[in-house]
Amino acid sequence: MPKVTIDGHSIEVPEGTTILQAARMIGGDIVPPAMCYYSKLKTSGGYCRTCIVKVTKGSEKDPRPMPKPVASCRTTVMDGMEVQNTTAPDLLDARKGVVEFLLINHPLDCPICDQAGECHLQDLSYQHGLAKSRYEFKRREFEKIDIGDKIKLHMTRCILCYRCVKVADQVCDSRVHGVINRGDVAEISTYIEKALDSDFSGNVIDVCPVGALTDRTFRFKSRVWFTKPVDAHRNCTKCCGKTVLWMSGDDVLRVSARKDKYGEVEDWICNECRFEKKSASDWTIEGPRHIDRTSVISANHYEKKKALKIDVSNQSKIEERAHNPK
Amino acid sequence: MGRKLLTENINVPGIQSLSVYRQQGGYETLKKALGMTSDAIVEEVKKSGLRGRGGAGFPTGMKWSFLAKPEGVPRHLVCNADESEPGTFKDRYMMERIPHLLIEGMAIGSFALGAHSSYIYIRGEMMYVFHILQRAIDEAYEAGLLGKNIMGSGYDFDLYVHCGAGAYICGEETALIESLEGKRGNPRIKPPFPAIKGLWERPTVVNNVESIMAVVPIIKMGGDEYAKIGIGKSTGTKLISACGHINKPGVYEIELGVPVEEFIYSDEYCGGIRNGKELKAVVAGGSSVPVLPKDLILKLANGEPRLMSYESLSEGGFATGTMLGSGGFIVMDEDTSIVKNLWTFTRFYHHESCGQCSPCREGTGWMEKLLHKILDGHGTLSDVDLLWEIQSKIEGKTICPLGDAAAWPVASAIRHFRHEFEEYVKNPQNIKKDHHYYRVNNISPEFA
Ligand SMILES: Cc1cc2nc3c(=O)[nH]c(=O)nc-3n(C[C@H](O)[C@H](O)[C@H](O)COP(=O)(O)O)c2cc1C
Ligand code: SF4
Ligand code: SF4
Ligand code: SF4
Ligand code: FES
Numbered sequence: 001m002p003k004v005t006i007d008g009h010s011i012e013v014p015e016g017t018t019i020l021q022a023a024r025m026i027g028g029d030i031v032p033p034a035m036c037y038y039s040k041l042k043t044s045g046g047y048c049r050t051c052i053v054k055v056t057k058g059s060e061k062d063p064r065p066m067p068k069p070v071a072s073c074r075t076t077v078m079d080g081m082e083v084q085n086t087t088a089p090d091l092l093d094a095r096k097g098v099v100e101f102l103l104i105n106h107p108l109d110c111p112i113c114d115q116a117g118e119c120h121l122q123d124l125s126y127q128h129g130l131a132k133s134r135y136e137f138k139r140r141e142f143e144k145i146d147i148g149d150k151i152k153l154h155m156t157r158c159i160l161c162y163r164c165v166k167v168a169d170q171v172c173d174s175r176v177h178g179v180i181n182r183g184d185v186a187e188i189s190t191y192i193e194k195a196l197d198s199d200f201s202g203n204v205i206d207v208c209p210v211g212a213l214t215d216r217t218f219r220f221k222s223r224v225w226f227t228k229p230v231d232a233h234r235n236c237t238k239c240c241g242k243t244v245l246w247m248s249g250d251d252v253l254r255v256s257a258r259k260d261k262y263g264e265v266e267d268w269i270c271n272e273c274r275f276e277k278k279s280a281s282d283w284t285i286e287g288p289r290h291i292d293r294t295s296v297i298s299a300n301h302y303e304k305k306k307a308l309k310i311d312v313s314n315q316s317k318i319e320e321r322a323h324n325p326k
Numbered sequence: 327m328g329r330k331l332l333t334e335n336i337n338v339p340g341i342q343s344l345s346v347y348r349q350q351g352g353y354e355t356l357k358k359a360l361g362m363t364s365d366a367i368v369e370e371v372k373k374s375g376l377r378g379r380g381g382a383g384f385p386t387g388m389k390w391s392f393l394a395k396p397e398g399v400p401r402h403l404v405c406n407a408d409e410s411e412p413g414t415f416k417d418r419y420m421m422e423r424i425p426h427l428l429i430e431g432m433a434i435g436s437f438a439l440g441a442h443s444s445y446i447y448i449r450g451e452m453m454y455v456f457h458i459l460q461r462a463i464d465e466a467y468e469a470g471l472l473g474k475n476i477m478g479s480g481y482d483f484d485l486y487v488h489c490g491a492g493a494y495i496c497g498e499e500t501a502l503i504e505s506l507e508g509k510r511g512n513p514r515i516k517p518p519f520p521a522i523k524g525l526w527e528r529p530t531v532v533n534n535v536e537s538i539m540a541v542v543p544i545i546k547m548g549g550d551e552y553a554k555i556g557i558g559k560s561t562g563t564k565l566i567s568a569c570g571h572i573n574k575p576g577v578y579e580i581e582l583g584v585p586v587e588e589f590i591y592s593d594e595y596c597g598g599i600r601n602g603k604e605l606k607a608v609v610a611g612g613s614s615v616p617v618l619p620k621d622l623i624l625k626l627a628n629g630e631p632r633l634m635s636y637e638s639l640s641e642g643g644f645a646t647g648t649m650l651g652s653g654g655f656i657v658m659d660e661d662t663s664i665v666k667n668l669w670t671f672t673r674f675y676h677h678e679s680c681g682q683c684s685p686c687r688e689g690t691g692w693m694e695k696l697l698h699k700i701l702d703g704h705g706t707l708s709d710v711d712l713l714w715e716i717q718s719k720i721e722g723k724t725i726c727p728l729g730d731a732a733a734w735p736v737a738s739a740i741r742h743f744r745h746e747f748e749e750y751v752k753n754p755q756n757i758k759k760d761h762h763y764y765r766v767n768n769i770s771p772e773f774a
Binding site for chain 1 (some may be wrong): 517687688692695715718737
């Protein structure tokens with residue numbers, strides 16, 4: 001088994017393991033951020049470049065350092081490889097550049113974005129971004145698109161990670177979802193708004209690291225940190241039936257797949273579970289869901305909200321107005 | 327006069343047609359090759375020292391010997407005829423005038439690699455060249471030079487031409503393969519490399535038009551003979567497409583090693599700077615390679631003359647050197663605005679980025695906007711620093727070399743001509759009086 005050392009931590013991993021996977025096996029701060037890689041989706045990764053690392057020794061056989069930073073999610077470990085992530089200031093500087101690129105055309109309209117609180121781009125910019133944008137030009141904008149009656153595509157927020165494209169390719173049975181145009185006007189499209197018509201299309205919402213694909217049945221219902229996540233299951237003929245319910249009191253505001261600490265779903269869920277089963281009686285509730293990420297969700301605002309008696313209904317009105325200016 | 331291996335017969339009337347091409351000895355080399363073993367052909371190409379003419383300069387013989395040969399899996403040779411690099415127009419010139427040379431090269435190369443069907447992927451904008459090639463292929467099929475049992479050798483070989491749809495990025499070999507498969511022309515993330523998994527996941531070699539054509543004289547004269555031409559590791563002849571402010575723009579076949587100064591000023595080649603002007607700068611290998619000011623392009627840092635060869639042009643690294651690239655030689659006279667020229671290049675890369683990876687997708691557009699701002703007279707010194715910073719954040723951090731190709735021109739322009747950027751920033755009132763800025767736009771000075 002090849003042995004790799006990342007920021008001074010060594011580990012032996014199976015043949016074919018990528019640097020990113022090895023780093024996740026070690027765990028902790030040395031794990032590079034990943035915005036496009038998704039272990040459950042074949043050929044994902046390589047696009048966003050946030051996971052870049054510095055390879056200071058190629059392998060035991062060929063110890064030469066690699067001349068450029070490599071995408072850790074797409075580079076396999078060689079025996080004796082030495083990698084720097086957090087210990088290389090020049091690499092961290094390069095990553096900062098990548099984060100800045102991801103943000104220059106991003107609207108950062110978090111106050112009215114459903115993803116806020118569980119957004120990987122928020123986390124990333126908080127941890128690696130600059131305090132102030134150096135971009136002074138008009139930001140790119142797209143029209144919002146409805147992908148069927150359950151999914152909203154807000155392309156302006158998209159970081160073109162290609163995860164939803166891979167879901168459409170690999171999880172849904174007939175693909176109509178893809179990328180059109182190129183360069184900085186490339187966009188996710190369902191080829192002229194043709195609905196992503198598949199029992200599993202809702203999974204694009206879960207894989208989207210940002211607020212570009214959101215659940216129309218949940219839109220503006222609540223800030224996510226004011227809901228209470230619980231693990232639940234039901235007997236489903238189409239999928240595993242294991243989900244997380246995002247509750248407010250006895251109301252089920254949203255159903256999603258269960259995600260690990262890297263934001264990846266444990267198993268895909270079907271649209272029936274996600275969109276149709278919005279009553280607590282549809283489900284067997286297992287208990288509270290621990291959100292294993294640095295996130296406001298884990299700060300337990302749900303309980304505080306009850307104590308504070310905040311009226312969130314006003315929030316959704318503000319959001320509705322911001323999105324549909326008359 | 328340097329030796330001509332590819333363009334020797336280019337001016338023979340009717341050389342486009344099969345009959346005239348054959349009168350000049352055409353397809354005799356294919357016949358010779360079919361009598362050799364495939365390993366022997368690869369060996370000759372290795373011995374020739376031929377380096378890929380598409381830009382990266384990777385040794386062709388070595389590339390061929392890396393091709394995986396799993397049992398029962400077809401292999402392919404793909405000719406990269408997507409030529410879209412600003413300043414490079416040698417492949418088009420050759421295909422237009424002597425299409426059978428490419429077909430003969432494709433047949434020899436495919437035979438050597440054990441490929442039974444091969445493809446020429448041609449830039450969509452060159453539709454008329456597509457028709458020229460297709461006509462030549464039809465002729466070759468009729469004469470039994472393509473198809474079943476070619477020249478009675480027992481070797482079956484089919485050749486197809488496929489048209490691109492107008493994207494520079496489809497010249498990148500893996501984007502080309504995707505496009506050829508009918509998909510969106512996005513570069514693939516490597517590994518796997520095409521030699522292992524290329525077209526339809528089969529082992530594939532992608533070569534430039536000129537590389538494939540050069541195989542014909544190599545097999546004809548033998549690899550050792552070919553290697554005697556040129557200088558050092560830059561063997562053989564190279565097509566240079568020369569353009570810009572010179573007296574004789576055009577495509578020239580040179581023996582590698584000609585001094586740059588001779589290439590620019592001698593009547594055999596560019597014939598000097600037009601209108602008696604002074605040379606200011608040269609982009610020596612297509613828009614992607616670093617621009618060099620007059621003193622650095624003519625002479626090495628140690629004062630010796632710089633030569634037209636892979637090694638000499640890159641001598642000094644990017645601090646004082648550049649690259650031979652794809653042989654697009656762009657000459658700029660004293661009136662040229664480096665900033666304006668850079669904006670044109672940067673606009674191109676912004677337009678052509680496929681958008682897969684963030685640094686190139688976002689960075690190219692940002693650089694273009696900043697350059698536009700500077701040209702409009704609203705630039706600041708910190709914009710120049712920011713430009714430098716952006717290019718450094720793109721370079722080496724992208725999926726394919728288009729990111730580097732967008733970064734290098736910016737880096738080199740600021741490295742060697744920073745004073746000019748500062749002039750635009752400090753004296754914006756002078757910009758509009760700079761005739762050249764308008765001349766490039768084809769607006770005459772009266773309107774300035
Ligand atoms: C953005 C981009 C565009 C390219 N365009 C071309 C092209 O038009 N023609 C070409 O031969 N090579 C082009 N290349 C280089 C090819 O990827 C590849 O290296 C070349 O076709 C290999 O052929 P060679 O070994 O014969 O040079 C391009 C590369 C990049 C990154
Ligand atoms: S996608 Fe994330 S960063 Fe962007 S607006 Fe929404 S919450 Fe903010
Ligand atoms: S919509 Fe979301 S999942 Fe799809 S490419 Fe954009 S950011 Fe990625
Ligand atoms: S460097 Fe540019 S052209 Fe190449 S893959 Fe990335 S975005 Fe596409
Ligand atoms: S996670 Fe590796 S490039 Fe995006």
